Amino acid sequence: MNQFSIKHFSQLVYQKCGLNYLNNLVTLENKIMKRVHELQLNSLWEYCKYLEEQPVEWDQAVEILTINETYFYREENQLVEFKNVVLPLIKQKGGKVRIWSAACSTGEEPYTLAMMIKETGLFPPEEFEIVATDINKRVLEVAENGFYSKTSLSFRRIPDELLNKYFVEGPTGYTVTNEIKEQVQFKYLNLLDETSMKQMLHFDVIFCRNVLIYFDQETIKKVTTHFFHSLKKDGYLFLGHSENISTFNIGYKTVNTPSTFYYKKEL
Known part of the structure; x- marks a missing residue:
């Protein structure tokens, strides 16, 4: 070498x-x-x-x-908290809910979030939007297509009721239904691109899970500071279970529950 x-x-x-x-x-x-x-x-x-x-x-x-390991219904405890606690709180404020799935890879996370929102019945299609971004253009093509092979590991955790309800089965795999696809907008974005990041605004919730583990502390602080400015007042940030930013003093409050933790924007 x-x-x-x-x-x-x-x-x-x-x-x-x-x-x-x-x-x-x-x-x-x-x-x-x-x-x-x-x-x-x-x-x-x-x-x-x-x-x-x-x-x-x-x-x-x-x-x-880039590392692109992902699957539907990943980190169930966070998804349950998102569905049962966070979404009802956002609903109380009124208006449209906007979600950002950062580093979305092949799309399993944003499609899962769309399914969870549909399952609550709180927001009709015109009242919620999911923006999903990644730096890898090839995985974005897979995500937009919404087809996943039966031999992949994408379905290892998904409940049967979600698989049956929100996918169309084919001979070799499953395709996400149009009602879910239509709720997700995929776009290329580099988390280190200052100009692009400053344009990502007015989100109620940001998911960026199991990505920061590949960054050093300086980069983690830089990216999560951008997330802070991208969130609305009282917005929420979900990171991976091994990713902790509580020592950075950016302005997030750590929300601890018996099964998980996440962050809320404090002003």
């Missing part, structure tokens, strides 16, 4: 999308070298130059380096 080139590449990755491979250079090199060989380049250093000359190649690099 050429230490100089792999360190340089890790810095480029960090600057581009916040992924912190600085202490895991061997894994980074193992992931990217297949792509280097596919392009018939002689070294990782040449690949860095190629990225500079052909910035569209970043789409391929991001696809290789």
